[in-house]
Amino acid sequence: MRLRTGVLVATVACFGLALTGCAGGSTGTPTESTEAADPLGTPNAASGDPIVFGTLDLASGPVTFPEVLAAQQAAVEYVNAYLGGINGQPIKLVTCETDGAPATSQRCANQILDQEPVAIVGGADIGSPGAMPIWETADLAYIGGIPFTPVEQNSPNAVLFSSISTADNAVASIFAAQELGAKSAAVIYTSDTQGTSTAEGVIIPTMKAAGITDITPVPIPPTASDVSSAVATAVGANPDVIYVNTPAACPNVLSSLKQLGNQAQLLGIDPCTSPPAIEGANGGAEGLYFAAPVDQADSGTADADLYVAAMKKYAPADVHLDSLSAMGFQTIINLQAALADFAPEDLTTEAILAAFRDGTDNTNFLGHPYTCDGEQLAGATAICNAYQHMLQVKDSVPGLVSDEWLSPSEYYTPAH
Structure with a gap:
């Protein structure tokens, strides 16, 4: 320091x-x-x-x-x-x-x-x-x-x-239900204080409020070097969407999802879409949706x-x-x-x-x-x-889904 x-x-x-x-x-x-x-x-x-x-x-x-x-x-x-x-x-x-x-x-x-x-x-x-x-x-x-x-x-x-960490995840969760039509989801998240708070306090309850009724939480320890077991749990749940909230482990999680033949639509966080993360995912980031405030x-x-x-x-x-x-x-x-x-x-x-x-x-x-x-x-x-844009990775490049600004206010309620 x-x-x-x-x-x-x-x-x-x-x-x-x-x-x-x-x-x-x-x-x-x-x-x-x-x-x-x-x-x-x-x-x-x-x-x-x-x-x-x-x-x-x-x-x-x-x-x-x-x-x-x-x-x-x-x-x-x-x-x-x-x-x-x-x-x-x-x-x-x-x-x-x-x-x-x-x-x-x-x-x-x-x-x-x-x-x-x-x-x-x-x-x-x-x-x-x-x-x-x-x-x-x-x-x-x-x-x-x-x-x-x-x-x-x-x-x-x-x-x-x-x-960031609240409105972006809430908007993406709503998008999964309202625009992608998901009824089931697996949420992969880092099980530290920040990751758990975001998954359990924002993503999962907002998904439920927006209409996703079957949700499988999949925590990953922040020190985990092998994510394959957690990813297999998510894929094995056969969800409509898989949400990735693992800032440091995004490339490994996304790469593993591809290797296991995941067919669910992907959502995630902005760190999953940086150029190094997309490259490290070996094609696993393709199609991933995420929300951003800019x-x-x-x-x-x-x-x-x-x-x-x-x-x-x-x-x-x-x-x-x-x-x-x-x-x-x-x-x-x-x-x-x-x-x-x-x-x-x-x-x-x-x-x-x-x-x-x-x-x-x-x-x-x-x-x-x-x-x-x-x-x-x-x-x-x-x-x-609190407004966000929705984006999607296509051909390894993030692009706007639309230029509309989206608010999470209708479905997001803070955990007490």
Whole structure:
């Protein structure tokens, strides 16, 4: 574990780029990219003393999401170079590496506080329940990011622009029943705290509420190296659909499903559809449906073109443009948009939160408009937008099923 300051910069092309397999986009209308001289716009560099924000980076452990921090850092570079930062002063993002354990996140949170941030930028940290009480005690706003756990989703000082782990799984579960016509399902999930909570608290009850009456839970230990027995259990249940919620084990599970001749329709989570996961699945990801809170990077919208250009300019070449990357980028752009005219002395927690909670249907970069009224997702008062797109992997590339935004509100009820 170490504290890191500053911003990662790399002027390299975005990994290969296979943009049709990336997630990104916006709710705007497509633009003719060829007519734009530069999707990044006209440079307008920030200067002077930086305004410090803190974030946690899940750098080690059973699962990591390096694309989130890379996207946030690339977005910081972009807003400092092209949008004048915040009121002409640059944003500085200070980070601390975590490993998924709440105790480590707690220590990191205290180290971040030593850097005197004006607010916290949400990261992708499954150990965040250890950090959130630190931020709340310090009375710091918590902005955006990847809200994996209920702790972030219900923090009184949090404003979260997209829902992952709850609304996405709920929408996909509803889709399985209402659009695929499933009456039976097997749900394969990692049996750690996060995986069990999502499977038993979101996926399974939402499926039942939407009309799937026969469900076989199939837990897999997070340390399991052989998933064949669990996969055989799922296939042996002869379900209409199999839902895969195993972030670290997606390639093995999907590959094993194919080897066992699975005939059920597949659903899963976004980590199952990253380029490495699809490649590692050896064809097993083909046909998999999943929900995402952002459009694809090849959608041709101004937001998507900007996102891709900024990642190409400022992010490492091997960063995957998946939904989590888009959400990381989204967080910084929304932050700058809401706080652009604030003088440093005016960046109090009360004023910061008010800037996001004011109004309805606020512009949400790469996503459905957000409204921070505490009522967008049942049981998650900090979620400002629960809408999702449904996508499907075809020819090893994720693509939109339709451009409709879907809400889980009709069938999703939080577990008590």
